[in-house]
Amino acid sequence: xxxxxxxxxxxxxxxxxxxxxxxxxxxxxxxxxxxxxxxxxxxxxxxxxxxxxxxxxxxxxxxxxxxxxxxxxxxxxxxxxxxxxxxxxxxxxxxxxxxxxxxxxxxxxxxxxxxxxxxxxxxxxxxxxxxxxxxxxxxxxxxxxxxxxxxxxxxxxxxxxxxxxxxxxxxxxxxxxxxxx
Amino acid sequence: xxxxxxxxxxxxxxxxxxxxxxxxxxxxxxxxxxxxxxxxxxxxxxxxxxxxxxxxxxxxxxxxxxxxxxxxxxxxxxxxxxxxxxxxxxxxxxxxxxxxxxxxxxxxxxxxxxxxxxxxxxxxxxxxxxxxxxxxxxxxxxxxxxxxxxxxxxxxxxxxxxxxxxxxxxxxxxxxxxxxxxxxxxxxxxxxxxxxxxxxxxxxxxxxxxxxxxxxxxxxxxxxxxxxxxxxxxxxxxxxxxxxxxxxxxxxxxxxxxxxxxxxxxxxxxxxxxxxxxxxxxxxxxxxxxxxxxxxxxxxxxxxxxxxxxxxxxxxxxxxxxxxxxxxxxxxxxxxxxxxxxxxxxxxxxxxxxxxxxxxxxxxxxxxxxxxxxxxxxxxxxxxxxxxxxxxxxxxxxxxxxxxxxxxxxxxxxxxxxxxxxxxxxxxxxxxxxxxxxxxxxxxxxxxxxxxxxxxxxxxxxxxxxxxxxxxxxxxxxxxxxxxxxxxxxxxxxxxxxxxxxxxxxxxxxxxxxxxxxxxxxxxxxxxxxxxxxxxxxxxxxxxxxxxx
Numbered sequence: 001x002x003x004x005x006x007x008x009x010x011x012x013x014x015x016x017x018x019x020x021x022x023x024x025x026x027x028x029x030x031x032x033x034x035x036x037x038x039x040x041x042x043x044x045x046x047x048x049x050x051x052x053x054x055x056x057x058x059x060x061x062x063x064x065x066x067x068x069x070x071x072x073x074x075x076x077x078x079x080x081x082x083x084x085x086x087x088x089x090x091x092x093x094x095x096x097x098x099x100x101x102x103x104x105x106x107x108x109x110x111x112x113x114x115x116x117x118x119x120x121x122x123x124x125x126x127x128x129x130x131x132x133x134x135x136x137x138x139x140x141x142x143x144x145x146x147x148x149x150x151x152x153x154x155x156x157x158x159x160x161x162x163x164x165x166x167x168x169x170x171x172x173x174x175x176x177x178x179x180x181x
Numbered sequence: 182x183x184x185x186x187x188x189x190x191x192x193x194x195x196x197x198x199x200x201x202x203x204x205x206x207x208x209x210x211x212x213x214x215x216x217x218x219x220x221x222x223x224x225x226x227x228x229x230x231x232x233x234x235x236x237x238x239x240x241x242x243x244x245x246x247x248x249x250x251x252x253x254x255x256x257x258x259x260x261x262x263x264x265x266x267x268x269x270x271x272x273x274x275x276x277x278x279x280x281x282x283x284x285x286x287x288x289x290x291x292x293x294x295x296x297x298x299x300x301x302x303x304x305x306x307x308x309x310x311x312x313x314x315x316x317x318x319x320x321x322x323x324x325x326x327x328x329x330x331x332x333x334x335x336x337x338x339x340x341x342x343x344x345x346x347x348x349x350x351x352x353x354x355x356x357x358x359x360x361x362x363x364x365x366x367x368x369x370x371x372x373x374x375x376x377x378x379x380x381x382x383x384x385x386x387x388x389x390x391x392x393x394x395x396x397x398x399x400x401x402x403x404x405x406x407x408x409x410x411x412x413x414x415x416x417x418x419x420x421x422x423x424x425x426x427x428x429x430x431x432x433x434x435x436x437x438x439x440x441x442x443x444x445x446x447x448x449x450x451x452x453x454x455x456x457x458x459x460x461x462x463x464x465x466x467x468x469x470x471x472x473x474x475x476x477x478x479x480x481x482x483x484x485x486x487x488x489x490x491x492x493x494x495x496x497x498x499x500x501x502x503x504x505x506x507x508x509x510x511x512x513x514x515x516x517x518x519x520x521x522x523x524x525x526x527x528x529x530x531x532x533x534x535x536x537x538x539x540x541x542x543x544x545x546x547x548x549x550x551x552x553x554x555x556x557x558x559x560x561x562x563x564x565x566x567x568x569x570x571x572x573x574x575x576x577x578x579x580x581x582x583x584x585x586x587x588x589x590x591x592x593x594x595x596x597x598x599x600x601x602x603x604x605x606x607x608x609x610x611x612x613x614x615x616x617x618x619x620x621x622x623x624x625x626x627x628x629x630x631x632x633x634x635x636x637x638x639x640x641x642x643x644x645x646x647x648x649x650x651x652x653x654x655x656x657x658x659x660x661x662x663x664x665x666x667x668x669x670x671x672x673x674x675x676x677x678x679x680x681x682x683x684x685x686x687x688x689x690x691x692x693x694x695x696x697x698x699x700x701x702x703x704x705x706x707x708x709x710x711x712x713x714x715x716x717x718x719x720x721x722x723x724x725x726x727x728x729x730x
Contacts (some may be wrong), residue, residue, distance in 0.1 A: 004559075044389075047387070047565060048386065053563060053653070056556070075590045075593045079590060106595075
């Protein structure tokens, strides 16, 4: 499709005016489960059709402003969706109840995504557990096996199903017994 | 037309009958020294003839201004230039850099404008009519200030700058033009003063830049300088005289060093002879004589060469590729003719660099292709470029946060929301930076923006949405609006290294009156006589007379 043809121009101006209501998948004309290769292919085909360079020679400034606006959003959609973590967060957001506010991946979403990631990396999920974990880390550095074991035991009271803690407790227990022997 | 405005040399090309072609000046030269020389009689020389003035007229001959363009006077790079350059670099308003020549003071873009004007004249002489529209190239790693200043230079020269294009991207365009290839290529661009690496993926109709990295203060000039320092040390040991104190001697040695470097591209040893380099108080003159073997030269510049590969590492890492994934290596810039560079590049990428690309003209050709593509209908190829440095917003305590990461495709924008911190606050000030450090003193300040005319309300009630845009030129635009009322805030830039709109207009007017020539009148007669004697049959191209300027 050659969008530089004047018959498309009203449609393009309309798109620029309403682009704030589209999510990134809609902008790139993609299904939410599209693969990385499909994402790139779609970014290329949208660029092929709508890159501002293609419209550069036209005299209509209003159209060029519209194209610029549309294309910037295409780039933005691609940049966010090609990052797996951002994409996961974004996809959850636009399928959630706050869809209207989450159509653009903004700083708030980025902060939330970062926080979620950090939480996922953390060993302990409860506030008490996290506090005790910091003591455990220090104990391990100081090779205070008894103290570490005691604290791990306390954590497992708060977080009985935590596999990392159970595993570590077993290791520390061996070390502790090895030393007392 | 496409103009490659290099640190040492400029080159101009056009697309003629569908083929990109470099335009020669009337003496058949393709590359023109980016040198401007102001003569006693008010004549301004530009190009290779101006370069010949570097020794006899060293205080009034301006070269390598690209190393200064778009920089603040307090920048490290400007300090280095102050120590090295024989012309007078002075401080202008708003911490800007100015150049004082005779009784005049010029901004850096004004000097570049003279070179651009000369390129314009060369094309006009060739095609026989006025040409105004141009794509001008810059190093990929140039920040916003440097791009803006280059664009200003174009406007002062009376050009309509269609696009500020990255040099490695231009080179890749020329390389892949009409080739229908599918390759990952690395462009290794070592110019006179700057170094860039870009990794691109070239498809049938797409040129996609995946990553770019660079150093805007590393180039052939630094190689020359190593030879200059070595020669000065040699001479100093022999005669107990420091030649660095004498700008005239230094200019002579610099010329000899550059020649020696070029010799070493072909020979194993360069004989350096500078007659009458120094005259002592008793009127006794000394010559400078030295032999520089290639091996020793390679040793002298080893750290510079290694620095380029650190940059290559960075570019590959950002692209998530290794050297083995690269299908083609394109060398750009005069210094890449040096065997030490060619060998190291071959070793690093484990492949022979492309030999068909002429490193001196490829960027100009690429720029003309892009100019042609922008101005014609039905262009089938498209170009996706990236921003080279992270755009940052200054926060409290000398820190900053990233807004748009490096290697993000452009054009793009991001918005941030600010709320007022005081009752009835009328203004919001923000500072923006470019660079990779979290601390602002590790980054370059782009500007300080002030948004005023906010509506009066208790604190926290006014929300301002600030949009940071990087456009297709890689230039940053900032705007702000009130979220609730939708009203645009008025924006003023209160600190910037650039020129104001009025400055540009004044400079453009002033430049209308400056006669820029690329040959002094008497020299011109001389050279054309010699050229005619040497070239029995001149073709139409060189016979076209220049329009009156």
